[in-house]
Amino acid sequence: MIYLQVFLAFFVPGILGYGGGPSTIPLVEYEVVSRYGWMTVSEFAEILALGNALPGPIATKMAGFIGYQQAGILGSAIGVFATVAPSMAAMILLLGILMRYRNSPRVRAMTMLIRPAIAVLLGVLTFRMFRGSYLDVGAIQTFGMAAVAFLLMVWRRVHPAYVIVGAMVYGAVVLG
Amino acid sequence: MRKNQLVQLFLAFFRVGMLGYGGGPSSIPLVHGEVVDRYRWMGSEEFGDILAIGNTLPGPIATKMAGYIGYRIAGLAGSLISVLALILPTIVLMILLLTSLSAYKDQPWVQGLSAGVVPVVCVLLADLTWQFVKRSWLDLGLLGSVVLIGASLIVISWLGVHPAIVIALLLGFALIKPGYNGSPTPEGSDEG
Numbered sequence: 588m589i590y591l592q593v594f595l596a597f598f599v600p601g602i603l604g605y606g607g608g609p610s611t612i613p614l615v616e617y618e619v620v621s622r623y624g625w626m627t628v629s630e631f632a633e634i635l636a637l638g639n640a641l642p643g644p645i646a647t648k649m650a651g652f653i654g655y656q657q658a659g660i661l662g663s664a665i666g667v668f669a670t671v672a673p674s675m676a677a678m679i680l681l682l683g684i685l686m687r688y689r690n691s692p693r694v695r696a697m698t699m700l701i702r703p704a705i706a707v708l709l710g711v712l713t714f715r716m717f718r719g720s721y722l723d724v725g726a727i728q729t730f731g732m733a734a735v736a737f738l739l740m741v742w743r744r745v746h747p748a749y750v751i752v753g754a755m756v757y758g759a760v761v762l763g
Numbered sequence: 764m765r766k767n768q769l770v771q772l773f774l775a776f777f778r779v780g781m782l783g784y785g786g787g788p789s790s791i792p793l794v795h796g797e798v799v800d801r802y803r804w805m806g807s808e809e810f811g812d813i814l815a816i817g818n819t820l821p822g823p824i825a826t827k828m829a830g831y832i833g834y835r836i837a838g839l840a841g842s843l844i845s846v847l848a849l850i851l852p853t854i855v856l857m858i859l860l861l862t863s864l865s866a867y868k869d870q871p872w873v874q875g876l877s878a879g880v881v882p883v884v885c886v887l888l889a890d891l892t893w894q895f896v897k898r899s900w901l902d903l904g905l906l907g908s909v910v911l912i913g914a915s916l917i918v919i920s921w922l923g924v925h926p927a928i929v930i931a932l933l934l935g936f937a938l939i940k941p942g943y944n945g946s947p948t949p950e951g952s953d954e955g
Contacts, residue, residue: 603930607788607824609891617926629881636880637860639887643780643853644787646823651854652861667854671846674822675830679842682816682831689815696937698818699902701930703911706895707919708926713888720881732882740883741890748784751883758879763872 589658590665592623597650597669604705605698608646611670613708615646619653626653628712629719640751646670724762732757768837769844771802776829776848787825794828804836826850 596618604611612635619625626634638648647667654666678685688694720729732754739745775797783790791814798804805813817827826846833845867873899908918924 599927601822603821603927603934604823605818605821605934608786608822609788610895611823612888612891614926614930622925629877632881632884633877634861635887636884637857639786639884641853641856641860642782642784644783644790644823644825644850646787647826647850648853648857651850652857655858656861663854663858667850671823671826671830671850674820675827675842675846677820678817678827678831679834685816685819686812688819689812691819693937694819696940697934699899700911700933700937702895702902703899703908704915704919704926704929704933706892706899707912707915709888709892709895711916711920713885713892716881716885716888720878720885723881724878729882729885732879733886736883736886740886746784747883747887751880754879754883755876756879759872759876761875762878763870763875 590662593654593658593662593665594669596623597654597666598673601646601670602673603701604646605701608644610701610705611646612649613705613712615649615653616712617708625657627719628715629723632716632719636751636754640748728762765837769841772833772836772841772845773848775802776833776845777852779825779829780849780852783825787823790825791828794825794832798832804832 597615599618600611600614604614616628616631620628620631634649634652635645638645638652641648647670650666650670651663655663658665717729717733736750736754739750740747776794779790779793779797783793795807795810799807799810813828813831814824817824817831820827826849829845829849830842834842837844864873864876896908896912899912902908903911915929918929919926
């Protein structure tokens with residue numbers, strides 16, 4: 588039942604990802620690449636790249652596109668619904684209770700304690716993407732491009748959207 | 764009046780969606796600019812409370828804010844309009860771009876284009892990984908962060924446990940761990 592799978596693939600990361608959309612990225616990757624096998628890690632990277640090149644929240648863009656790819660417009664709606672609806676409904680319905688706990692050290696502890704696990708998932712995902720790229724275009728292209736991207740984005744603080752568009756043009760011309 | 768507010772909610776969150784780069788958390792200041800500075804639907808303090816409440820729950824933060832603020836200003840319709848205005852335009856754009864690309868999937872230049880972005884995404888993810896490691900180190904200390912990172916690595920990568928289970932256990936531990944209730948914390952316990 589593809590609709591149920593799309594729902595679960597985005598519902599599970601949505602209810603576990605504390606600290607906003609970016610923490611849900613590796614959890615989504617686990618579901619759509621490792622668990623359901625809908626795409627390779629490189630295809631996931633491509634979707635993530637375009638998601639980063641466009642404005643707006645990342646998690647919903649990924650859910651909207653992957654849901655669409657797997658099960659059409661309805662799949663897209665289900666993916667987005669599973670991503671945003673549970674915690675939004677909880678926020679509106681449980682406001683009174685949550686208001687009391689909003690500055691609780693326990694809430695901070697929840698975000699704090701899952702960060703190392705998210706770091707591991709992100710690190711492993713980074714490694715697998717590097718390996719995929721290395722097998723695809725070789726070491727020189729992979730690490731050369733990564734070095735240039737690092738210098739531009741991390742050191743010179745160039746906006747990732749420009750670097751991603753630049754890499755697409757470079758890839759189309761040189762790697763094609 | 765109410766119709767007017769729905770239009771304003773749509774415009775406010777449409778702008779946030781189209782101008783906010785780098786995902787939900789980085790667009791929070793834009794949400795503040797719209798709902799506090801431009802439309803004056805609430806003060807900074809209430810906005811801060813809503814943000815804090817949003818952070819007690821999992822999942823994307825920007826949509827939670829849009830959903831709740833829309834609900835507070837104009838009920839269920841306001842909630843729906845705000846969330847859709849925030850996310851729908853870029854989802855449509857994403858679907859259009861990626862499906863037209865996959866129509867030319869066999870062209871060498873499309874394959875090159877796809878291969879070209881992977882190293883950039885690697886760098887973005889490596890940077891994000893480093894941010895999470897750094898924050899863990901600051902919050903949990905060197906020993907705490909190394910132990911938790913090492914344990915997570917072993918359990919998830921070598922033992923192959925589903926990451927959702929590991930994270931659910933960590934969240935459960937944070938909820939039942941003693942020490943946050945009884946004796947007041949340095950800042951003073953404000954639970955209950």
